Amino acid sequence: MIPLKFFDKREKEKLLNQLNEQFGINEIPWKIARLGKERIIVFSGDISEKEILELDRVARIEGIGLYFAKVDEKTQDLRLSIEGVQLVKEQITKNIFELDEKQAEQWMMGQEILLADIKTFPEGGREGIKKGFFIMKFKNDFLGTGKISAEKISNFIPKSRRLKYKEERREE
Amino acid sequence: MTRRTYEPKPLFIERMKELLGKDFENYMKILEKEPVRSFRCNTLKISPEDLKKRLEEKGWKIKIPFKDYPEIMVVESELQPGELGRALEHLLGFYYIQEIASMLPPLVLNPKSGERVLDMCASPGSKTTQMAARMENSGLLIANEMKIGRIKILAANTERCGVMNMIITKKDGIALCNRFKNENFLFDKILLDAPCSGEGTIRSTPRTLEMWNIKTIENLSKLQKSLIASAIEILKPNGELVYSTCTHAPEENEEIINFALKNFKVKVEKISLPLKTLPGITKFGEKEYLEDVKYSCRVYPQTANTEGFFIAKLRRDPNLKGRLSEGNRLGVLARKVK
Numbered sequence: 001m002i003p004l005k006f007f008d009k010r011e012k013e014k015l016l017n018q019l020n021e022q023f024g025i026n027e028i029p030w031k032i033a034r035l036g037k038e039r040i041i042v043f044s045g046d047i048s049e050k051e052i053l054e055l056d057r058v059a060r061i062e063g064i065g066l067y068f069a070k071v072d073e074k075t076q077d078l079r080l081s082i083e084g085v086q087l088v089k090e091q092i093t094k095n096i097f098e099l100d101e102k103q104a105e106q107w108m109m110g111q112e113i114l115l116a117d118i119k120t121f122p123e124g125g126r127e128g129i130k131k132g133f134f135i136m137k138f139k140n141d142f143l144g145t146g147k148i149s150a151e152k153i154s155n156f157i158p159k160s161r162r163l164k165y166k167e168e169r170r171e172e
Numbered sequence: 173m174t175r176r177t178y179e180p181k182p183l184f185i186e187r188m189k190e191l192l193g194k195d196f197e198n199y200m201k202i203l204e205k206e207p208v209r210s211f212r213c214n215t216l217k218i219s220p221e222d223l224k225k226r227l228e229e230k231g232w233k234i235k236i237p238f239k240d241y242p243e244i245m246v247v248e249s250e251l252q253p254g255e256l257g258r259a260l261e262h263l264l265g266f267y268y269i270q271e272i273a274s275m276l277p278p279l280v281l282n283p284k285s286g287e288r289v290l291d292m293c294a295s296p297g298s299k300t301t302q303m304a305a306r307m308e309n310s311g312l313l314i315a316n317e318m319k320i321g322r323i324k325i326l327a328a329n330t331e332r333c334g335v336m337n338m339i340i341t342k343k344d345g346i347a348l349c350n351r352f353k354n355e356n357f358l359f360d361k362i363l364l365d366a367p368c369s370g371e372g373t374i375r376s377t378p379r380t381l382e383m384w385n386i387k388t389i390e391n392l393s394k395l396q397k398s399l400i401a402s403a404i405e406i407l408k409p410n411g412e413l414v415y416s417t418c419t420h421a422p423e424e425n426e427e428i429i430n431f432a433l434k435n436f437k438v439k440v441e442k443i444s445l446p447l448k449t450l451p452g453i454t455k456f457g458e459k460e461y462l463e464d465v466k467y468s469c470r471v472y473p474q475t476a477n478t479e480g481f482f483i484a485k486l487r488r489d490p491n492l493k494g495r496l497s498e499g500n501r502l503g504v505l506a507r508k509v510k
Contacts, residue, residue, distance in 0.1 A: 030336065045312045045337045046286065046485050055339065058351045059316070063340035081272045083334055086217065086264070108260060141264065160328055 002061045004041075006049050007032040018078055023135060024093030026031070033065070038073070042087070043063040072133075080134050082144035082161060089142045097146065097153070101151040103136030110162040111151040113146070178381040184371075190456065191420060198474040207376045208477060209256060211235040211258070211267045212275055212298075213243040215305045216334045218266045226261060237272070238446040242306070244275060255485040265332040270298045272447070273471050273478035277365055278486050280443050285310040290320070291343045292403060295322035297329035299365055304335040313338040314359075317346050349402030350488065352498045366396045368417035368424050372480025375473050384478045393423040395442040397431050403454045410490035413438075420470070423457040425482040427469055430461040437489035440467045445483075447476045452484065 012032055019025035027043060030042040031049075043065030047055070055061060068084040071077075085092070103113055121129055129148060136143040136153075147154040179186075189196045213220045216263060222243040224234050228447070236242050245267070247256065256262065256269055275298075280509040283289045283303045291475070294315035295299045304313055315338050317323045323342055330338055345364075369389050374380045396417075403413055413433075417424050429452065432438055452468030454461045468484035 012181075042336055043310050045339060046310065047312050048341075052339070054355070055341070055357070057313075059314075059341040059343050059348055061339055062323050062342045063330075063338075065338070066336035067331060083265070083331055086334060087336075094227060103253070108263065119450060121426055141199060141260075143264075153469070161263050161332065162256075 002056050002064065003036050003162070004052070004061075004064065005034045007034070011093055015078075019088075022078055022089075023080070023091075024131065025088050027091065028088070032068075035064070035067075039067055040052075040069045040071070042068045042084075050085065060152050075132070077133055078144045079147070080135070082142075082157065085135055085142045085144055086116055092135050094144070095130070095132070095134045095146070096137050097137045098150075099136055099143070101138070104136075104141070104143065105163065107136055107146070107155060108157060108161075108163040109119075110155055110157050110159065112155050115151055115153070117147075151154045174482050177374050178378050180381050181384055183391055184381070184384050188420065191385040191422075191453070192474075195474060199472065202374050202474045202477070203378070205375070207479065208272065208273045209247040210275075210478075211245055211247070211269045212302060212356060213245060213254065214265055214301065214333050215243055215424075216309060217264070223261065223266055224313065227259075227267075239444060241275075242281065244272060245310070246272075247482060263332075268301055268329070271376070271479050272300055272416070272480040274477065275302060275472065276412050276445055276447075276469075276481060277363055277483055278306060279445070280414065280483055281361050281363050281414040283307050283311070283313070283361050286349075287302050287311045288401075289313050290359045290362045290397065290406070290481070291315045292348070292362060292364045293317065293367060294340075295319070297326040297333075299363060300338065301327065301330055301333040301335055303363065304330070304333070304337060306368060307337060309335065311337060311339045314341060316341045316343055316345060317337070318342060320398070337474055345399050346402045349406050352406045353372070353402075358406050358411070360408055360411055362407060362411070362413045363411060364403050365416045365449065366392075366399055366424070366428075368392055368396070368419040370418055371420045371422055372418035372471075372473070372482075374481055389419075389421045389423050393421075393427060396428045398479055399427055400432050401435065404432060404438055404486070404488060407488040409488060411486070411488045412441075414483065415486065416481060418481050420480050420482070422453060422459070422461075426452045426454070426456070426461045426465045426468060426471075427459065429465050429478045429484045429486070433462050433464060438486040439489075440464050440509060441485045441487055442467045442505075443469055443485050445469060445471075447471070447478065450475065452482075469490070485508055 030044045035041050067081045069078045069080045133145050135147045181330045189440040201506040213223045227234050235246045237249050278299050284309050299316045370380045449469040449471050451466040
């Protein structure tokens, strides 16, 4: 049986508060569920929770909805998936880390970014930067979540979504 | 890059000559040409206008071949091998690399917001993601696949495209339909993109010629009949089913539609597609099919400049109560006894 548990009103409210605190997100207009221990999924399908359980009994559910976020085991903070970030990008106002072109490429290749290599930091400089999860952004593209620690930004781009090598612009 | 070629087997040539007549030479010629590089804008994430603009800024020459379907795009400029697949826009799920003919069955089924839709043989997810986009991530889309390895590919593709109205199930298609029938879990629309011998993919996968054999076609035909019979039974009254394959073999195409028309309360409906198609055939070798089978569509590489495909749309009787008309039911039983 699929290890799926839908959030009740109270759990949804708690999650929204946390999303608001971390990233400024105010609204998740879809069903939210915990899949396994850590994964949080969002589901927009028009089917009741009761019917989903029934469906699982009848047809063995292997997947449902979209992987939205993961709860960090140590800090209990939320790390949004690359899809999760894209889904609510209009609402994200906090903890955004703007990448330059070179860093964005490095990021999409799955590499971590060393803080020592960063030339310009957001307001407050390197010392003022908080630790924890940040939304990585290049121009209008939202590129998932990174975790800023003392020395680096850890990368969580799944292997299947990484750039294999540098993209080359072609001349007109 | 030189394309490796395979020698078609004599029986394959004979059958294609019967199907195509004078057009056979054109068919053989186009198989030697590289297929068109097409892809579909994922409207769940980006509008066709924005995607086109963005790709053109990279220096790609983009064409929109059908004005009614701006999400269908073709790259006309030369690209490096694999360049389309490793572009940032692809990794971000802004487009899905898909052959134009393979985009046609979801266009015919035309699933809408709020409908309950089943994709019976869903992996790798090209048509699933296309249907989710047409449904605007609402309603319910059940994507079934029986092999776990293929489910992983399906899940990765649907995730990349931001599909969230979908449930993935793992079951043999026939068993799945039987279960749904027992639970009276019915669908507004079903896509049965059936496993097939893949004759239509020879242009992109010439090795199909090497693997081709008539026994496979005969076995697949039996499986396809079982699949369509099971699928029809879980359609709501007036529900629609699109049957498609990427093969030219009549045993896997018209014969299946003929079987459905003879044994179930369904009718085959006329369909219109944005490219040149040929009607379904009503005679092949010794076999003859019902006249209405002609409403099916044959897509050939030499006429449409795509891969080969077969598409038919069935509608279940709106006043339906039983599965088969009594006469047909007895007919099926009689055949089973034989």
